[in-house]
Amino acid sequence: MCTAKKCGIRFQPPAIILIYENEVKGKNRQRIMPVRNFSKFSDCTRAAEQLKNNPRHKSYLEQVSLKQLEKLFALLRGHLCGQSLATTMEQIQRETTIDPEEDLNKLDDKELAKRKSIMDELFEKNQKKKDDPDFVYDIEVEFSQGKLQSCGWDTDSADEF
Amino acid sequence: MAGDRTKPCELDQEKYDADDNVKIICLGDSAVGKSKLMERFLVNGFQPQQLSTYALTLYKHTATVDGKTILVDFWDTAGQERFQSMHASYYHKAHACIMVFDVQRKVTYKNLSTWYAELREFRPEIPCIVVANKIDADLQVTQKSFNFARKFSLPLYFVSAADGTNVVKLFSDAIRLAVSYKQNSQDFMDELLAELENFKLEQKEEDAPDQKQSGKTKSPSLS
Numbered sequence: 257m258c259t260a261k262k263c264g265i266r267f268q269p270p271a272i273i274l275i276y277e278n279e280v281k282g283k284n285r286q287r288i289m290p291v292r293n294f295s296k297f298s299d300c301t302r303a304a305e306q307l308k309n310n311p312r313h314k315s316y317l318e319q320v321s322l323k324q325l326e327k328l329f330a331l332l333r334g335h336l337c338g339q340s341l342a343t344t345m346e347q348i349q350r351e352t353t354i355d356p357e358e359d360l361n362k363l364d365d366k367e368l369a370k371r372k373s374i375m376d377e378l379f380e381k382n383q384k385k386k387d388d389p390d391f392v393y394d395i396e397v398e399f400s401q402g403k404l405q406s407c408g409w410d411t412d413s414a415d416e417f
Numbered sequence: 418m419a420g421d422r423t424k425p426c427e428l429d430q431e432k433y434d435a436d437d438n439v440k441i442i443c444l445g446d447s448a449v450g451k452s453k454l455m456e457r458f459l460v461n462g463f464q465p466q467q468l469s470t471y472a473l474t475l476y477k478h479t480a481t482v483d484g485k486t487i488l489v490d491f492w493d494t495a496g497q498e499r500f501q502s503m504h505a506s507y508y509h510k511a512h513a514c515i516m517v518f519d520v521q522r523k524v525t526y527k528n529l530s531t532w533y534a535e536l537r538e539f540r541p542e543i544p545c546i547v548v549a550n551k552i553d554a555d556l557q558v559t560q561k562s563f564n565f566a567r568k569f570s571l572p573l574y575f576v577s578a579a580d581g582t583n584v585v586k587l588f589s590d591a592i593r594l595a596v597s598y599k600q601n602s603q604d605f606m607d608e609l610l611a612e613l614e615n616f617k618l619e620q621k622e623e624d625a626p627d628q629k630q631s632g633k634t635k636s637p638s639l640s
Contacts, residue, residue: 354521356522356523357522357524358522358524359446359528360447360448360522360524361446361447361498361499361501361528362499363447363499365496368447368448368499371448372448375448378553378554378579379450379578379579382577382579382580383579384580384581391581392581393460393581393585394585394586395581395583395584395585396585396586397575397582397583399559399560401562403560404560404561404562405560405561406561406562406564407526407558407562407563408561409563410563
């Protein structure tokens with residue numbers, strides 16, 4: 257058993273590096289997991305899955321999410337494409353967050369599914385499931401509507417809300 | 418159901434005339450959480466019926482209102498909202514509407530006016546609840562005012578399909594409103610349309626006397 261502390265990527269030679277704490281000794285250790293057969297055309301999700309399921313690394317990576325590994329591989333891919341780190345970061349940000357201004361009604365099935373899966377992350381994080389020990393079916397909360405601020409989405413014009 | 422697949426046009430909406438049946442529709446943009454709200458409410462077992470020809474998901478539920486058993490059909494879209502317009506049959510005979518937006522996305526709030534206009538075109542009087550969903554993402558929004566609800570004097574509920582806040586209350590109240598609307602329906606347009614429908618059917622009967630549909634379609638209001 258180990259407690260993951262930090263996980264990052266080294267570009268040259270490419271490797272995923274995990275800083276973890278060995279429970280017995282309570283001391284930080286470093287594990288270098290070389291990345292092989294990865295090019296700028298590789299699929300980051302698949303690479304992340306393969307590493308996470310690698311029998312040699314599996315137990316160390318239990319606490320590292322697939323999403324984080326995917327992101328690290330995306331950084332590497334950006335580097336292999338010759339992009340600056342800032343450009344790649346921006347790209348990742350765009351692909352992993354929701355643009356609140358975007359009208360999702362206008363997307364095709366595939367793009368909509370992508371956005372939904374991004375939203376599902378937060379949903380699942382905050383979700384209270386039926387099988388959770390502290391699940392309560394009927395939760396009523398009254399929000400005091402005393403001093404209200406405007407939501408900022410209404411316009412001042414009388415015709416609009 | 419095989420029957421639904423082979424004869425999609427026979428989605429029976431006559432049953433919504435019966436006293437113990439109500440139809441509640443859900444409106445709102447893509448990905449505001451309409452289906453997730455349904456699933457949270459019906460957490461203890463639901464079998465949604467997919468009617469793909471209508472881009473529709475139907476959830477059946479049995480509720481008790483004032484000691485009476487009520488059969489509720491919740492109509493949820495299966496992607497049709499992406500055309501930003503629903504098929505007329507979606508609104509047909511609906512007794513209440515749940516209109517949802519995502520507190521994280523302004524555009525879904527702005528689009529409420531389009532949904533509301535379409536709703537009122539088909540159902541001028543049915544009760545409608547505005548739902549601010551995903552408050553788990555940002556509890557601050559519960560301290561904010563949303564003029565859309567105020568402008569049309571609609572109740573506004575702050576809910577979260579994820580953690581369950583106010584979901585059961587929302588649906589219980591919607592059912593109650595649907596039942597009471599049905600009992601005291603003052604929807605003049607609806608009655609007018611119903612009579613027109615009957616009128617047409619009666620004419621048809623005269624034209625084709627061997628079509629045995631009298632009795633079933635006659636409304637008691639016609640004398």
